[in-house]
Amino acid sequence: MRSADAHRAPSFASVAGLVLLGAVLSGCAAMQQPLKALQQAVTPAASEPAASAAAAAPAPAPVAAPVVAETLVSPAVQRAYDEARKAMRAGRPADAERGLRALVKSNPELGGPHANLGLLLRQAGRLPEAVAELEAAVHANPQQAVYFNQLGIAYRQQGEFAKAREAYERAIDLDPAYASPLLNLGILHDLYLGEGPRALALYDRYLALSPGGDAQVAKWVADLKNRKPPPVAVSRKEQP
Numbered sequence: 001m002r003s004a005d006a007h008r009a010p011s012f013a014s015v016a017g018l019v020l021l022g023a024v025l026s027g028c029a030a031m032q033q034p035l036k037a038l039q040q041a042v043t044p045a046a047s048e049p050a051a052s053a054a055a056a057a058p059a060p061a062p063v064a065a066p067v068v069a070e071t072l073v074s075p076a077v078q079r080a081y082d083e084a085r086k087a088m089r090a091g092r093p094a095d096a097e098r099g100l101r102a103l104v105k106s107n108p109e110l111g112g113p114h115a116n117l118g119l120l121l122r123q124a125g126r127l128p129e130a131v132a133e134l135e136a137a138v139h140a141n142p143q144q145a146v147y148f149n150q151l152g153i154a155y156r157q158q159g160e161f162a163k164a165r166e167a168y169e170r171a172i173d174l175d176p177a178y179a180s181p182l183l184n185l186g187i188l189h190d191l192y193l194g195e196g197p198r199a200l201a202l203y204d205r206y207l208a209l210s211p212g213g214d215a216q217v218a219k220w221v222a223d224l225k226n227r228k229p230p231p232v233a234v235s236r237k238e239q240p
Contacts, residue, residue, distance in 0.1 A: 004191075005153045005184050077107060084116070093120055104136070111141035115150060122154050130154050138167075145174040149181045156184075161192050182206040183217065190224070200224045 084099035097120050103113035118133030134151040141147060152167030165188060171181035186202030189195040203221050207214060 005156060005187065073107070073110065077103065077110075081113070084113075088120075093124070096120060104133070108136070109140055111137040111139075111144055111147060114140060115144075115147050118154065119150060122150075122157070127154060127158050131158065138170075143174060145171040145178050145181070148174065149178070149184065152181065152184060152188075156188060156192070161188060164188055165193075177209060179206050179209040182209065190220070196224050196227060 080099060080103055084096045084103070087093075087095035087099060097117065100113050100117040100120065103110070104117060107113065114133045115137035118130045118137060120130075121127075121133060122130035131151070131154045134147065134154050137147040138144070138151055148167045148171035152164045152171065155161075155164035155167055165185065168181040168185040168188065171178060172185070182202050183206040186199045186206060189202065190199035200221060203217055203224070207217055207221070210217070
């Protein structure tokens with residue numbers, strides 16, 4: 001059985017596993033710095049249960065999407081981000097949320113803090129709030145494929161399959177070489193929309209982008225190819 005969503009990197013078992021990526025930027029403290037660390041901070045939540053009682057397969061680790069530049073930030077904003085990152089690494093999600101909320105309030109134009117806050121909220125099961133923050137992230141930076149992929153996961157968790165499909169498709173349009181939304185969209189069509197042929201095509205595209213292949217997804221492809229179509233309903237005419 002497919003795991004509900006794929007992620008950019010191996011998943012973790014707790015909020016503490018939501019490690020924010022990106023190193024401290026060098027440069028003069030008086031100068032503004034790129035938002036590199038915040039952009040690279042979108043990281044996966046823990047694996048979700050499968051869509052049935054069967055054990056879920058581990059989520060693969062597809063190729064990450066490239067970082068898209070947003071804007072410049074001050075050293076103070078960078079330090080605030082670093083503090084939130086430290087809190088997440090230390091397993092202090094409440095402190096991390098407090099820091100990220102301060103950032104989105106003071107710098108609402110930056111997509112990175114919204115995206116990371118959305119991931120924290122999604123991990124905590126606060127889906128409406130998570131969706132709102134991820135929507136704010138894609139509004140702030142509509143060229144960031146990673147944000148759309150994460151938004152698609154949140155929509156799927158809320159049962160908003162049409163919106164999830166649109167978000168994944170937007171991520172693919174922005175970066176056709178980004179494997180995660182291809183796999184996520186394939187799973188959506190396979191498990192939730194009942195569109196096997198479309199899922200098969202998406203799995204094939206994902207595998208073409210996966211260095212060294214992916215045995216689990218290759219098995220899903222084989223299962224789909226061997227799956228028998230549902231019986232065709234026979235029309236019956238009533239006798240007078």
